[in-house]
Amino acid sequence: MLQFLIRRLSGAVVIMFLIGAFTFFLFYSIPQDFAELACGKNCSPENIAVIRENLGLDKPITTQFWEFMTGIVTGRDFPQGHCSAPCLGVSFDSDQFVWDSIKDRFPLTLSLTVGGLVIFLLFGLGTGLLAAWKRGTVVDKLVSGSSMVLSSFQIYFLGPIVLSILVYNTGWLDFPKYVDFTENPAKWFMGMLIPWAVMATIFTAQYTRMARSTMIEQLQEEHVRTARAKGMRQAYVFFRYAWRGSLIPIVTIIGMDLSALLSGAVVTEFTFDLAGIGRLAVDGSLSKDLPLTMGVMLFGAFFILILNIIVDLAYAYIDPRVRLA
Amino acid sequence: MTSPTKAEGSGPSAALDPELDSNTEPAEAAKLEGRSPGQLMWQRFKRDRTGVVSACVVIFFFVIAALAPVISALYGKDPYTLYAQEPDYPFLLDDFAMPTGSLGGISGDFWFGVEPKLGRDVFTMLLYGMRTSLFMAVVVTVFSVLTGVVIGMVSGYFGGKVDYWLGRITDFFLAFPQQLFFIAFMPVVTALFVSPTDETPTYLRAMAIILVMWFLGWMGMARLVRSSVLSLREREFVEAAKVSGASPARIVRKEILPNIVTPILVQGTYMLPSSILSIAFLSYVGVGFVEPTPDWGRMFAIGSEIYEQDPAFMFFPGVAMVIFVLTFNLLGDSVRDAFDPKTGR
Numbered sequence: 001m002l003q004f005l006i007r008r009l010s011g012a013v014v015i016m017f018l019i020g021a022f023t024f025f026l027f028y029s030i031p032q033d034f035a036e037l038a039c040g041k042n043c044s045p046e047n048i049a050v051i052r053e054n055l056g057l058d059k060p061i062t063t064q065f066w067e068f069m070t071g072i073v074t075g076r077d078f079p080q081g082h083c084s085a086p087c088l089g090v091s092f093d094s095d096q097f098v099w100d101s102i103k104d105r106f107p108l109t110l111s112l113t114v115g116g117l118v119i120f121l122l123f124g125l126g127t128g129l130l131a132a133w134k135r136g137t138v139v140d141k142l143v144s145g146s147s148m149v150l151s152s153f154q155i156y157f158l159g160p161i162v163l164s165i166l167v168y169n170t171g172w173l174d175f176p177k178y179v180d181f182t183e184n185p186a187k188w189f190m191g192m193l194i195p196w197a198v199m200a201t202i203f204t205a206q207y208t209r210m211a212r213s214t215m216i217e218q219l220q221e222e223h224v225r226t227a228r229a230k231g232m233r234q235a236y237v238f239f240r241y242a243w244r245g246s247l248i249p250i251v252t253i254i255g256m257d258l259s260a261l262l263s264g265a266v267v268t269e270f271t272f273d274l275a276g277i278g279r280l281a282v283d284g285s286l287s288k289d290l291p292l293t294m295g296v297m298l299f300g301a302f303f304i305l306i307l308n309i310i311v312d313l314a315y316a317y318i319d320p321r322v323r324l325a
Numbered sequence: 326m327t328s329p330t331k332a333e334g335s336g337p338s339a340a341l342d343p344e345l346d347s348n349t350e351p352a353e354a355a356k357l358e359g360r361s362p363g364q365l366m367w368q369r370f371k372r373d374r375t376g377v378v379s380a381c382v383v384i385f386f387f388v389i390a391a392l393a394p395v396i397s398a399l400y401g402k403d404p405y406t407l408y409a410q411e412p413d414y415p416f417l418l419d420d421f422a423m424p425t426g427s428l429g430g431i432s433g434d435f436w437f438g439v440e441p442k443l444g445r446d447v448f449t450m451l452l453y454g455m456r457t458s459l460f461m462a463v464v465v466t467v468f469s470v471l472t473g474v475v476i477g478m479v480s481g482y483f484g485g486k487v488d489y490w491l492g493r494i495t496d497f498f499l500a501f502p503q504q505l506f507f508i509a510f511m512p513v514v515t516a517l518f519v520s521p522t523d524e525t526p527t528y529l530r531a532m533a534i535i536l537v538m539w540f541l542g543w544m545g546m547a548r549l550v551r552s553s554v555l556s557l558r559e560r561e562f563v564e565a566a567k568v569s570g571a572s573p574a575r576i577v578r579k580e581i582l583p584n585i586v587t588p589i590l591v592q593g594t595y596m597l598p599s600s601i602l603s604i605a606f607l608s609y610v611g612v613g614f615v616e617p618t619p620d621w622g623r624m625f626a627i628g629s630e631i632y633e634q635d636p637a638f639m640f641f642p643g644v645a646m647v648i649f650v651l652t653f654n655l656l657g658d659s660v661r662d663a664f665d666p667k668t669g670r
Contacts, residue, residue: 015500023509030516152651154602156609156625157643160632168633263504270610271629278508282610285509288516293509300502 008312012305017069019301020294024065027290054078068294088298089291091284098295101280106299108178109276111188112265115196120203125250127204128211133238135216143208151205155264159198159271166194176272199268203261210253214246221245247318255311258304362664369663376659379652386649390459393452400436404450404619407443408435423634437641441631451642453619461534462601468539469600470593473546478577480547481554488551495544503541507603510537511612527618534613538603542596549592553585587664594657598650605646621646 035052052058056067067076071087078090080097088098131143166173176194179187218224219242227237266278277296284292360368370376389396397403424439431438437447480491514533519525557563558581566576605622607613609629614620621642628639 015497018497019501026510026513030513148655149647149651152647152654154605154625154643154646154650156606156629157639157646160629160636160639161643164632164636259499259501259503262502266504266508267606267609278505278610281505281508282612285512285612288512293513296505297502297509300505301500304502305500 004312005309008309012302012309015305016298016301020069020298021065023294023297024068024290025061027288027293028061030288068291072298088295091289091292093283093287093289093292098291101292102277102295102299105276105280107180108274109262109265109269109278111178111181111192112195112199112268112274112276113261115192116199116203116265116268117261119196119200120207121254123200124204124207125211128208129215129243131208131212132215132219140212144212147205147208149205150201151209153202153205155198155202155267156271158201159194159268162194162198163272176274178274195268195272195274198271199264203257203264207250211246211250214249215242218242218246244318248315251311251315251318255308255315258307258311262300262304366663370659373659373663375655376663379656379659382648382652383656386455386645386652387459389452390456393449393456396452397449400449402435402446402449404445404453405617406445408439408446410444423631424637431637438637440627441635441638447638447641450619450624451621451645454621454624454642455645457614457619458601458604458621461531461604462597465535465538465542465600465604466593466597468535469542469596470546470589472539473543474550474589476543477547477550478554478581481551482558482573482577482581484555484558491547492551495547498541499544501541504603504606506541507537507607508610508612511607527614530614530618534604534607538600542600546589546592546596549588550585553588554581557581557584591657591661591664594653594660598653601646602650 035048035057056064059067068089070076071083071089073085075082075084075087076089077083080090080095083090083097083099086099088102090096091098091101094101127143127147131140134140163175167175173190173194177191179191181188219238221242224237224241224245227241228234265276266281268274269276269278277300280292281296281300283289284296402408423441424444435446435448437451439445440447440450476491476495480488511533514537515525515530518529518533563576563580566580571580601621604613605620605625608620608622609626611626614623616623624642625639628642632639
């Protein structure tokens with residue numbers, strides 16, 4: 001277990017380093033002076049020189065890269081003050097520490113992803129199981145058909161539809177707004193309800209189809225047939241035998257979908273005008289703000305890698321054949 | 326997985342199995358009616374009504390996208406003209422720059438209504454937008470599929486160190502947060518070609534989108550091809566070819582490739598709609614295509630600004646996209662079932 005964690009975490013560190021290097025050097029291949037960008041319009045050469053020194057742009061690129069990467073572990077000192085341990089540099093544009101901006105925006109994205117994940121797992125697996133249980137009946141046809149149609153929807157199309165029904169026409173809910181969980185859990189929940197629902201609908205539809213088909217496959221397995229043949233109760237066979245087996249492919253797919261989940265959260269942010277990590281990435285990239293983009297990319301990759309490790313742990317828990325070593 | 330019959334037929338071992346091969350023995354084929362896997366697949370596909378209908382709808386989308394200039398010429402409008410400022414249409418937009426008339430200004434002149442604020446024609450905007458999106462998605466998908474197939478083939482066939490390192494590279498690219506990467510790198514990749522002070526021409530934007538999406542689009546295909554090749558590599562007909570002295574290039578081309586066409590095709594059918602959605606997302610966020618290029622995704626960006634006053638604007642692009650993605654996914658399922666009847670739905 002510990003060995004597994006160490007190995008996976010060190011792998012994650014290597015991947016993060018490579019992603020950082022990739023982002024950094026790609027940015028520096030743009031024929032553009034970052035100091036000029038940071039300075040804005042009508043900038044005197046002296047000002048540009050000062051900014052270049054402040055941002056450390058006068059040093060060789062490899063030195064800058066090294067300072068950036070070591071800064072994540074040890075922290076760095078800037079003219080703006082000390083930037084403590086996970087230091088992702090100072091934004092060229094806003095002069096703020098990138099880590100602070102990410103820390104501000106991340107709770108929203110985290111709420112979206114984790115809340116969405118919980119909702120679509122509950123509903124998606126639930127309806128999938130129901131469809132498999134009632135296979136061939138009207139319920140099955142209804143669930144399969146509607147999930148097929150709903151999985152073809154897009155967040156940016158479904159979002160406005162839901163908003164215009166629930167917010168503008170009936171006034172049942174307020175326009176989604178993020179309130180911090182620690183501040184007011186009830187408001188946090190109500191504010192995130194529409195984004196969660198919209199984001200989860202599309203994923204739910206996909207997972208319904210998947211849960212149904214893996215379940216049906218499992219029900220045709222020989223050990224399930226044997227269990228039935230010896231007269232076990234239908235529900236027991238269904239949940240103890242088939243369900244356990246069909247969890248394995250589902251968890252594998254969840255692991256592969258984590259990146260899509262983060263993407264879904266980003267699209268949801270834009271649809272509902274919420275200021276999260278995705279918005280930060282767009283701001284950073286449109287203003288060619290290297291540290292900000294680096295920070296967001298590294299953080300996003302880190303988030304996915306961590307979730308991946310958690311999924312692998314869950315995998316070992318579900319499937320006793322998988323041993324973590 | 327299709328049976329290796331076809332590959333055996335075209336490979337050096339053809340003579341071992343004469344009655345299964347309809348190509349080399351036409352006289353016998355007439356009696357026994359031997360069918361190639363392709364013919365079998367086509368027969369199964371024809372019987373699948375959902376599949377045939379979806380295929381027709383998908384073809385219809387491609388045809389109207391390809392014929393967009395012809396259709397808009399017959400229809401007499403284009404997606405660029407601001408019709409609200411034309412003297413022919415004096416009351417197109419009201420005082421709030423919203424379309425007059427119900428349902429977004431649908432009329433005999435403007436079939437799908439009028440765009441609020443600017444007064445462009447929604448029908449031609451959608452036609453040309455689909456044209457842009459479909460073209461881009463096809464290019465991205467073809468590039469990604471080719472890259473994935475080549476990388477998967479190389480690592481599956483050669484194995485060993487090559488396989489290990491290609492596998493690590495694939496894992497590395499899979500770790501990228503995809504959508505964040507697209508957003509973050511679109512401006513950077515564009516800036517590689519154009520100096521930031523100049524106007525970016527549309528074809529360069531298109532190129533940048535293709536590059537960025539291609540870059541993170543091939544990994545799934547590479548993994549799929551690798552695993553299929555791995556299982557085929559040890560099969561008897563491949564070993565027979567090896568023993569009879571066929572070169573690796575020939576084995577890959579004539580023995581292995583025909584047997585993995587099915588999964589590649591199925592995966593490719595699933596990839597196309599998802600690349601359309603990714604391209605649309607880029608334009609929606611504002612880093613993809615910009616005004617005045619007509620684009621499917623940008624119509625959602627326009628729509629999301631004004632849906633409170635004019636929800637009808639988003640209706641047609643949205644419904645068209647849902648239908649397109651839905652039929653394409655259904656088509657993918659049908660193609661899979663036709664190739665491999667064992668996977669019952």
